[in-house]
Amino acid sequence: MKKIFFEWKKITRLKVFPIFMQLTFVFVFGLFFYNHMSQDQIKVKKTEYFTELRKDVSRQLLQAEEEHKKRPSMGLSGLLHFGAELSEGLQRLIGTINSGDWRAELQTEIEVYETAIQYTIYDGAYFGVSLIDMERIIKLNEELLKRNLPKEDFDLSTQTSIFMKKVVSLVMNPVGFVMLLFVLGLIVTKEFDDNTIRQVLTLPMTRLEYMFIKFITIVSGGALWLALIFGSSYLLGELLGRAEGNIFQYPIYTSQDTFISSGKYLVEAALYSFSFMTFSVGLLLLLAYTFRNTIxxxxxxxxxxxxxWLLTSYGIQNMSNPFTYQMVDQAILQTPQYFPAGIPVLGVALLALLVATIMVNRKRGM
Incomplete structure (x- = not known):
């Protein structure tokens, strides 16, 4: 433990990590403050969105009425009937949004999209939402009503679990992990740059022991960073956010057209984040002891x-590829079938990296 504390003294002397932690908290707090100040924009955004949809329907109805006067048909009659019903439904929906009655809003939105599905059957009818999206929204709204939860804006929500999901999507990715590794990895690479690594040879410890002390120190720093992110986003949401119902039961869509509760999402996010962080530390140590130069x-x-990241972005995702899990939000929602198998995959990959690092140390020495 004394040797680990000694490594932590090196980290604090560099001052980079404490500043990085402060900046992380400022980022999370700033994001929450922005969302808090933007709550009125959620209602405005929804109102404008459905108003535009209603305008599109109204324009189509005017054209259909003119055509119906010239050439009456059953198709145009049906289009006019469902179009008028859709326009009225959209007007009611806008009213429920402005009144703040979220239950009525969810129910009315279901009715609107059910009418829109019937409306788009007719030739010449167009609605600005695809059939697949309408069916998904209906399914989501029905699930929200069952769970007695209002619909959240994933970008601007201050509800605890949804805000935490937003933070995960913004931070738990290659950029966030590389920044963390750069900050903490300096305690390894700087010793090679300054040539102070030779002083380690005089210490009463083996190369293997020294490497694992570095590993544990960096992993503990990463765990502290993760704890700050999850802890601060949770506390901000709980103390200052809006909460109604069981906030950790909020349904989130996955690529398999199923729901994952926000609580289960956060558990998986924490496990994936820690597992990939430790894997990336193993990768850092292998590279550091191989090249022995910071740059x-x-x-x-x-x-x-x-x-x-490029491989996963272009859809080349494989359960046995550890980099599949570096985009934590994407790993949970795009490949839900990989959990929990992805955790031991990262563990095995980490073990392989540590073994490779040990072999490099034995061949090249300190």
Missing amino acids: VTFSALLFIMAGG
């Missing part, structure tokens, strides 16, 4: 992480 080490790290 080269972090250039290689950035190249590898960016390559992994």
